[in-house]
Amino acid sequence: MNGSPRTPIRRALLLICALTVMTAWALIMAVPVFAQEGTTPKPSALDPAGPNSVVIADLFNIVLIIATVVFVVVEGLILFSAFRFRRRAKDASEPAQVHGNTKAEIAWTILPAMIVVTLFVLALQGQQALDAKPAQAAEQMTIKVIGHQFWWEYQYPDLGITTATDLVIPTGRVVNLELSSVDVIHSFWIPQLNGKTDAFPNHVNYTWIQANTPGIYHGQCAELCGASHANMRAVVVAKTPAEFDQWVKEQQAPPVAPTEALAQQGQLIFSTGACIGCHTINGTAATGKTGPDLTHVGSRTTLAGGLLTNTAGNQRRWLADPPAVKPGSIMPQLNLTRTEIEALTAYLQSLK
Ligand SMILES: [Cu+2]
Known part of the structure; x- marks a missing residue:
């Protein structure tokens, strides 16, 4: 069967394929850069701050290097073959088709198997390192x-x-x-x-x-x-x-009793309202266990399960309508008045 010479359209298609592969690769590599944008914390396992995370990050980097080498070699060979052995205009007939090459087949069976075994051993070593606890019991x-x-x-x-x-x-x-x-x-x-x-x-x-x-x-x-x-x-x-x-x-000390009038009012609302059914504040009548212990809530960096920064504004926002902030929250909408929210916020913020 005689084929037609390679047309400019087919050449363009080949070029588009190559460009698509390169663009996709560039985008994948750029993901960590974009992930740093914005104010929401985006902690990265590739920025380790302790011995366990170093083991994980090292394993990831080794896998990434091996995968990159495999990608470049395989894609390089594909592109090389596509361009080097393409049918040219002067070719009158199909190029000779080659079927079966024992050496090549053995090579591309053994090499990937060796890579997989190497990754398996490295992962096993990493797992052992994570399981082993440093011997410093004291x-x-x-x-x-x-x-x-x-x-x-x-x-x-x-x-x-x-x-x-x-x-x-x-x-x-x-x-x-x-x-x-x-x-x-x-x-x-x-x-x-x-x-x-x-x-x-x-x-x-x-x-x-x-x-x-x-x-x-x-x-x-x-x-x-x-x-x-x-x-x-x-x-x-x-x-x-x-x-x-x-x-x-x-933290071991009981909270200091509020001195400010608004906070005192908040303490009264807290200790006579529904709050004590779910929350504990050491040294008070509040001994509920369903919600977080609030003994020193004012000293924490976050509120609402780590969702909000611990500020008076966020405390008010949370008290006004918990399920609106955190859908499915067990803490219900308590229909507190604006004055009650102000007083409760002053009290909770005083619990340093
Ligand atoms: Cu969960």
Whole structure:
């Protein structure tokens, strides 16, 4: 069968294909750059801040390098063959068709198999490194991480502290996390400190994190857990050991009674209203367990499961209509008056 010479249209199509491949590659490479835009925290596992995340980032980088080399070689050979062996105008007939090449077939069977085995061994080594806990028992501490729809509770059994939304840890120490859930399955994920660990009801999962430097590390519930799954954030606040010890002292102390009239009014509304049915404030009549412990809520960086920065404005916004801020929130719309919201905000913000 005689074919027609390559037309300009077919050449253009070939060029468009090559350009499409290159553009797609450029866009994929540019994703991390665009991901840095905007104000919403976009923590990256490729910006590690602790030993576990370094293992994960290293593995990713090795896989990326190998995948890039494979991509360039394979695509290069395809493009080379397409251009070098294309039918030219002077060709009277089809080029000779070659079927079967034992050497080539053995090569492209063995090489990918070797690559897959190498990646498997590297992944296994990484898994072992993540499972191995550093042998510095005296320096370790344990925190219970409990998932709720849609916020995280943190209990420090050795220190007698219960808090929410901010997981405060000291730098340079191994922090063991015992994860569970009171309702559905959640997954605790702080990309800069470790991979994901699921939190199940009636089952405890273990993992550990360690932050090398002080700072705030953002995370996200990584298991679809309901309407506000995407709003279930996590925040790790890593403090220097001295700052952490100071924080522990402050958290262990009962909250200081408000002195300002508006905050006092808020305390009265809180202690005589529905709030105490769900929230605890140490040293008061409020001992509810459904919602976050609010003993030192004013000292936290975030509100509403890590969704809002802890400011008076956001506190008002939350109290005015919780389900509007976090759809599916167990805290209902309480139909508080403007005055009640102002007073409650003053009180809660005073609980440092
Ligand atoms: Cu969740």
